[in-house]
Amino acid sequence: MDALKVLLERRSIRKYRNVPVPDGVLEEILTAGLYAPSGLNLQPWYLVAVRSPEKMLQLRAIMSVVAMRFNPLLQERFHDHPEVITETNNFLVTLGGAPACILVFAHKRDDGDRDNVIESASAAIQNMQLAAWNRGIGSCWIGAPNHVDCGGLFEAAFAPGRGEFIAALTLGYPDEDPKAHKRKGGRYTFA
Numbered sequence: 001m002d003a004l005k006v007l008l009e010r011r012s013i014r015k016y017r018n019v020p021v022p023d024g025v026l027e028e029i030l031t032a033g034l035y036a037p038s039g040l041n042l043q044p045w046y047l048v049a050v051r052s053p054e055k056m057l058q059l060r061a062i063m064s065v066v067a068m069r070f071n072p073l074l075q076e077r078f079h080d081h082p083e084v085i086t087e088t089n090n091f092l093v094t095l096g097g098a099p100a101c102i103l104v105f106a107h108k109r110d111d112g113d114r115d116n117v118i119e120s121a122s123a124a125i126q127n128m129q130l131a132a133w134n135r136g137i138g139s140c141w142i143g144a145p146n147h148v149d150c151g152g153l154f155e156a157a158f159a160p161g162r163g164e165f166i167a168a169l170t171l172g173y174p175d176e177d178p179k180a181h182k183r184k185g186g187r188y189t190f191a
């Protein structure tokens, strides 16, 4: 697919068909992550592709803890939009039926330059979202665990000693056709 078309048409997908993503396609997506730019070329990431039903079950159990802890934040932020609270909560607990999920971990810099690591890992995540969409695979970036101090649960279960949990990326063939969020205009200029 044309690169610009892929990035303009990608949407966060929160409902997936019950169809596995082939390992070959997962490898292509992971490779796209590894080819992201990184500050000082540190390539600080460590990626775990979870796709066995047993491990997905374990992942959902951890996400249920996240959902429970995240709920008060949702209530506060979206008290006028109960449907958003329900949808977000359901998605965290079920992961939308996603057959696979990539967990992103990153090693902190010794000199404390944590921003570099987060920025680099974020570039890897976006590369993977776009590579996935190029194969018709939807994804959703999940950063909620870090807002409720749950990163350690993912580290202990999936990548002990491999760095700090950054985010989860659900993956699967879409079972929804979400409309594009309106992009706010006037955020760039020429000089």
Ligand SMILES: Cc1cc2nc3c(=O)[nH]c(=O)nc-3n(C[C@H](O)[C@H](O)[C@H](O)COP(=O)(O)O)c2cc1C
Binding pocket: 010, 011, 012, 013, 088, 091, 140, 141, 142, 143, 144, 145, 181
């Ligand atoms: C840093 C970051 C964290 C995010 N965390 C979550 C999350 O925890 N749960 C979720 O449902 N979506 C999450 N998202 C997805 C955003 O909600 C989504 O990208 C945004 O609403 C724009 O929609 P689009 O991706 O369809 O363009 C996250 C996105 C980013 C970049």
